[in-house]
Every structure is written in structure tokens, then in C-alpha cells.
Amino acid sequence: MGVEYKGSRYRGWQRQRDNVLSVQQTLEEALSKVADSPVVLHCAGRTDSGVHACGQVVHFDTLAARSPKAWTMGANINLPHDISATWAKSMPAHFHARYKAVARRYRYVIYNDQIRPAHLGDQVTWNHRPLDVERMAEAAARLVGTHDFSAFRAGQCQAKSPIKTLHHLRVSRHGKMIVLDVRASAFLHHMVRNIAGVLMTIGAGERPVEWAGEVLASLDRRAGGVTAHPFGLYLVEVEYPAEFELPARFIGPHFLTGFESLAADDPAVIC
Structure with a gap:
């Protein structure tokens, strides 16, 4: 799943022992409602307190059968305004959001x-x-x-x-x-x-x-x-081997996508 978030309210990505607000816990709770069973997330990169992401990638294992659209829309219905799921895709068992990133x-x-x-x-x-x-x-x-x-x-x-x-x-x-x-x-x-x-x-x-x-x-x-x-x-992008065929999105953050000079030498940016 692709995820973007504004990190200002959160004590970073990682779930904390003292139960302070984290992106991981918030997203896991939303996805657990969609799956109707507990979901544990693994991310590509653990961001610090106050740090944002528009290209975070996470993965989770589940027996729940949902379409990619249902995972994405279901997550967003249950998420606060400063976290969004951007895409979802079923992956082969050997994929790992962190260890397969290049x-x-x-x-x-x-x-x-x-x-x-x-x-x-x-x-x-x-x-x-x-x-x-x-x-x-x-x-x-x-x-x-x-x-x-x-x-x-x-x-x-x-x-x-x-x-x-x-x-x-x-x-x-x-x-x-x-x-x-x-x-x-x-x-x-x-x-x-x-x-x-x-x-x-x-x-x-x-x-x-x-x-x-x-x-x-x-x-x-x-x-x-x-x-x-x-x-x-x-965190604006995580790259993986082509075999995984992950969806491509613009390189953020959103308020920079209108700067054409930023995209001049970067064909991955959509303006």
C-alpha cells in the first residue's frame, strides 16, 4: 500500500510503547477495521516525529479478501485527515516493503x-x-x-x-x-x-x-x-525492482508539483 501523511501531529512512524500517537498505530487501526482482523504493518522507512511522507510504502499479511479499491477507500474512510492511502496491490510472498527497496x-x-x-x-x-x-x-x-x-x-x-x-x-x-x-x-x-x-x-x-x-x-x-x-x-519515493510493478505517482510534496523547473531534469515528476 502507498501512504502519504503530514507528520506534524505524530511521534514519528513507529508505534510507541507509551501509546503516544504514531502513524503506524493510526494506520493499523484503520486497516484492521477494513480487514475485520488485526493488521500489522511493515514500512519502507521509519520517519521521525514531525517528518512527512508522500511516497511511503507499507506491506501487511492478511487472509481478508478485498479489492485494491476497497482497501484504499476503506482505509481512507477510517483515517484522520492527515493520513491517506494512495493505492493498494496484492504482492507475491517474497515482497517486503523495507528489505526489497533498492x-x-x-x-x-x-x-x-x-x-x-x-x-x-x-x-x-x-x-x-x-x-x-x-x-x-x-x-x-x-x-x-x-x-x-x-x-x-x-x-x-x-x-x-x-x-x-x-x-x-x-x-x-x-x-x-x-x-x-x-x-x-x-x-x-x-x-x-x-x-x-x-x-x-x-x-x-x-x-x-x-x-x-x-x-x-x-x-x-x-x-x-x-x-x-x-x-x-x-519521504517522497521508494524504489523497488521492476518485477513488483508498483504504481507510480508524482514526486511530492503536493505544493511543489507546479514548479516546472523542479521537474525539468526529472521525468518522474508530473506537473
Whole structure:
């Protein structure tokens, strides 16, 4: 099943022991009503508190026989306004939403203006300092490739290895919005937010472009400065082998789909 959600009200994706509000628990309860039996979900990527998704993929095992439309519409009838099921499909038994994924893609959206926005306040990260996108893009290029990203890894990260491959890290401006678009095989905990923090510092002129590479080479999280806020972060796409034939949707978030320049080098974006 494809899922999108606004993460502002939730303590992240994962169900919590203290029963605080989570996306997983909310979606499991809705799907259990459709199945008329308990449903346990597995997701492609566990997002943090306040982080959003427009391309999350989940799977669950069930004996309930429902059509794809019935799963999707039934879930949405039982879900709150800030979570939506976007598609559903029966899959072969060897499919797994997390372990069969070959790449994940995030977008981090910055609202760059002296005045804080009254709209989209918890869906973008506001930065009042004038940011130089060219400097940010030049610094971003130093992080692309296969590296040890220990300097961009949260202390509580449970990944077995800090070595990850960034396939692309693009920086583009669209009016007041600056978008960081990053695709990798997998990510470390807080990795995108830590990258965003470094790039914004460089964009503000507080550090030289070379600092991005210096932070990377240090292998020390303390060298990288402050972790950026979660508000502007979106899981926008999860990729799988072609054999699974998962439905394709636009690359979000929704309020960016009208920016044709964002889609110029990205045929997967529908405007």
C-alpha cells in the first residue's frame, strides 16, 4: 500500500510503547477495521516525529479478501485527515516493503524569507537568512557518492554501517522555496536533516563551501553543527525492482508539483 501523511501531529512512524500517537498505530487501526482482523504493518522507512511522507510504502499479511479499491477507500474512510492511502496491490510472498527497496528519496523544503510564513508553517523549514543556492549546490556535490557518513549520523542510529551511497543531492530555488532533493540506497538516522543543517550554514555564508567535505572527512557528528528541523522533510519515493510493478505517482510534496523547473531534469515528476 502507498501512504502519504503530514507528520506534524505524530511521534514519528513507529508505534510507541507509551501509546503516544504514531502513524503506524493510526494506520493499523484503520486497516484492521477494513480487514475485520488485526493488521500489522511493515514500512519502507521509519520517519521521525514531525517528518512527512508522500511516497511511503507499507506491506501487511492478511487472509481478508478485498479489492485494491476497497482497501484504499476503506482505509481512507477510517483515517484522520492527515493520513491517506494512495493505492493498494496484492504482492507475491517474497515482497517486503523495507528489505526489497533498492533506493529511497527525500526532499527537504526550506522557506527562505525574512518573515516567517503564516501558511505551511509545520510543513516547511523557515530560514530567515538569505541563502546562496549556488554555494549550497557546490557544497552538496562534495557529498555525492559512496562515503562514511558518520559525521551526519545521529547518536542513536541503529544502522549496521555508516557507509552509504548518495546517488544525487540537488539544490534548487523556486521563489521563496529552496528544495534539497536527495536519493540514496539507504539513509542513516537524521542524515538528511544533518546534511540540510550543513548546507544552510554554508548558504548563509557562515562557513566556506569546503566545510561540507571537511565535516564528511571528520567522521565526527560534533563537527557538523545543528540538526535541521524536521518540518521540511518529506519521504517522497521508494524504489523497488521492476518485477513488483508498483504504481507510480508524482514526486511530492503536493505544493511543489507546479514548479516546472523542479521537474525539468526529472521525468518522474508530473506537473
